[in-house]
Amino acid sequence: MHDQSDTKNLSVGAWTKRCYFAGRALMDERLRPFDLGSTQWYVLWYLVNNGPSVQRDLGRALELERATLSGIIATLVRKDLVAQTADGDDQRQRLLTLTATGEALWRRLPDLSFIHDAAFGGISEADLATTIRVLKSATERLQTLLRKD
Amino acid sequence: MHDQSDTKNLSVGAWTKRCYFAGRALMDERLRPFDLGSTQWYVLWYLVNNGPSVQRDLGRALELERATLSGIIATLVRKDLVAQTADGDDQRQRLLTLTATGEALWRRLPDLSFIHDAAFGGISEADLATTIRVLKSATERLQTLLRKD
DNA sequence: ACTCATTCGTTTGCTACCTAACGATAATTG
DNA sequence: CAATTATCGTTAGGTAGCAAACGAATGAGT
Numbered sequence: 379m380h381d382q383s384d385t386k387n388l389s390v391g392a393w394t395k396r397c398y399f400a401g402r403a404l405m406d407e408r409l410r411p412f413d414l415g416s417t418q419w420y421v422l423w424y425l426v427n428n429g430p431s432v433q434r435d436l437g438r439a440l441e442l443e444r445a446t447l448s449g450i451i452a453t454l455v456r457k458d459l460v461a462q463t464a465d466g467d468d469q470r471q472r473l474l475t476l477t478a479t480g481e482a483l484w485r486r487l488p489d490l491s492f493i494h495d496a497a498f499g500g501i502s503e504a505d506l507a508t509t510i511r512v513l514k515s516a517t518e519r520l521q522t523l524l525r526k527d
Numbered sequence: 528m529h530d531q532s533d534t535k536n537l538s539v540g541a542w543t544k545r546c547y548f549a550g551r552a553l554m555d556e557r558l559r560p561f562d563l564g565s566t567q568w569y570v571l572w573y574l575v576n577n578g579p580s581v582q583r584d585l586g587r588a589l590e591l592e593r594a595t596l597s598g599i600i601a602t603l604v605r606k607d608l609v610a611q612t613a614d615g616d617d618q619r620q621r622l623l624t625l626t627a628t629g630e631a632l633w634r635r636l637p638d639l640s641f642i643h644d645a646a647f648g649g650i651s652e653a654d655l656a657t658t659i660r661v662l663k664s665a666t667e668r669l670q671t672l673l674r675k676d
Numbered sequence: 677a678c679t680c681a682t683t684c685g686t687t688t689g690c691t692a693c694c695t696a697a698c699g700a701t702a703a704t705t706g
Numbered sequence: 707c708a709a710t711t712a713t714c715g716t717t718a719g720g721t722a723g724c725a726a727a728c729g730a731a732t733g734a735g736t
Binding site (some may be wrong): 388389390391393394395396397398400401403404407420425491494495497498501505506508509510511512513514515516517519521523525 | 548657
């Protein structure tokens with residue numbers, strides 16, 4: 379742990395990174411006893427809230443690259459938390475379904491929504507709105523600079 | 528790409544994640560032609576600015592886990608960009624030095640400081656200060672919740 | 677009906693991050 | 707001075723992210 383003076387001159391970008399990693403670390407810590415990664419949790423969360431979903435739709439909703447998602451789904455299938463079947467309509471697509479094991483695990487998982495409250499609770503709506511505006515603007519500018527195909 | 532309505536209700540945490548990944552993606556894109564990862568660049572940046580450094584000091588300064596840094600240094604040594612020697616005083620420690628090849632590469636690398644300006648340039652000092660305050664506060668609260676040894 | 681373009685998911689290869697454990701070395705304690 | 711604790715860096719094993727390429731299936735255009 380470094381003292382305050384080490385972080386005094388960190389940029390917005392640096393704080394964005396630190397904040398993201400702090401939230402992720404806490405999530406990973408709480409999920410570790412359940413042998414679940416934070417993105418694995420995110421996928422289960424989506425299936426619990428949206429029901430069986432086409433893999434591509436889920437990937438778009440959670441903003442996960444196809445290669446990334448493919449690996450995560452493989453892990454969840456191996457853990458028998460998710461079932462992956464062919465979609466009848468379009469043989470290119472896969473349908474993802476929460477298994478009974480997955481549902482049982484979900485019921486045992488701690489509620490992680492406290493993390494966001496713990497991080498940002500009590501901060502004024504105005505300050506939160508400003509932060510969102512700044513991060514949103516920055517994200518969009520950066521994505522504009524990325525050469526998208 | 529999803530339309531605006533998909534991002535309307537994203538939380539601060541979600542925007543923090545998106546912003547971080549957008550910056551990282553841009554950095555990785557610009558560095559790819561030089562066969563350099565963004566954290567590898569960060570290590571070179573530190574050595575250029577601070578001179579030869581003890582590995583642990585560098586790790587602390589850049590907030591990298593020992594295992595993470597060990598792997599990154601191994602990659603930079605394999606690429607002959609960094610030399611890793613024993614520190615005379617303390618045989619547990621390693622001294623990291625930029626090689627001539629590393630210095631030559633650094634001179635050829637594009638200046639990436641534009642990324643921060645591109646992301647946050649033109650935003651009022653007050654808004655930036657608010658964003659930093661919010662992210663800093665959130666980070667510290669999350670780190671407090673993490674069980675640190 | 678055929679050709680070409682696009683989409684979907686996987687695989688390969690890589691970077692980055694992290695926990696836990698280990699061995700070697702140094703610091704601390706009694 | 708010996709025993710214990712702490713530190714440093716590596717290794718093992720895992721999660722997560724991404725680019726690029728591939729094959730199979732579907733859609734678009736003629």
